[in-house]
Amino acid sequence: MKSYPGTSQFTVRSSEIDYHGKATMPALVSYMQEAAWANTRDLGISMYDLLERGLTWVLQRMRVEMFRYPKHGESITIETWASGRERVFLHRDFRIYTSDKELLGQATSAWLVMDVVKRQMVSVPDFIMEVEVVPGQEPLPFAKGKLPQLQEPKYKEQMPVRWHDIDLNRHVTNTRYLQWILDTVPLEIIDQKQLLELDIIFKAESILGDTIISEAGMGASESILLHRLTSQETGKELVQAKTLWDR
Incomplete structure (x- = not known):
């Protein structure tokens, strides 16, 4: 097919x-x-x-x-x-x-x-x-390569994993990870600027009962934020992301 x-x-x-x-x-x-x-x-x-x-x-x-x-x-x-x-x-x-x-x-x-x-x-x-890949349009450049590491977190929040955070795969749904990343962005950015680009890597799963640490800090310019989600229980990095905001 x-x-x-x-x-x-x-x-x-x-x-x-x-x-x-x-x-x-x-x-x-x-x-x-x-x-x-x-x-x-x-x-x-x-x-x-x-x-x-x-x-x-x-x-x-x-x-x-x-x-x-x-x-x-x-x-x-x-x-x-x-x-x-x-x-x-x-x-x-x-x-x-x-x-x-x-x-x-x-x-x-x-x-x-x-x-x-x-x-x-x-x-x-x-x-x-067996499903032959036949792109309907010109493919976008693949999402690959490393993201810059968050070195100096400036913003930090804790999020417990609850029942409604879990999806069909019995782990935290990726849109909830995304929400937790954005919940850590300070109001003066998320309220007054528009999120233009998002690049997010899902590295490990978390389950019901975990506590997630969401951290963010400045990237290479004032319009870039770097993000990290880690498990409080294991210290494992779960998600890494970069966001670009308009000036």
Whole structure:
């Protein structure tokens, strides 16, 4: 079977906006994941298809670029397609449009396959490899390479992992990680500036009962923040990210 692009429509709901009336980044990432789920379902390789085999999809990295955030009640279309393979990584791209085909944002992502019992990453199984990757559009540059390390944290918060933070894979959902990263950004930045770019790497899982330490500090310029989430119990780094804000 050849892969093919998928499209999904969403309307920005009141529970998904900030107090400026615009969709939040976690909401938009959630839309993109729903669009990816629908496209993989049509290809026979959705998370449910994998779970029947004791496997699951795990998001390893995502890079998002936003040009304009949709407002409450605005209808958007997300196009998504498998954009390539690289060793054990499967790449998927997204573009977000208005009903008038205005490009609001775009993203590229890298996914792994995990054994749900052993909690270990595995080689891409044959039934996924049999789906031929045929990008619907010119692929975006793969999200890869190292991010700068956070050396001097300036902002810090603690977040306990609770029941509603856990997803179908029985670990913290990645949109909650993203929310915790943004919750640590000081008000004078998150309120007065727009998040233009996000690059986030998911390095390890956390489960119910953990406590997460979210830290942030300045990057190479005033418009860049570096982020880190770690487990208070193990000291393990869970997430690393970089955000770019307008001036």
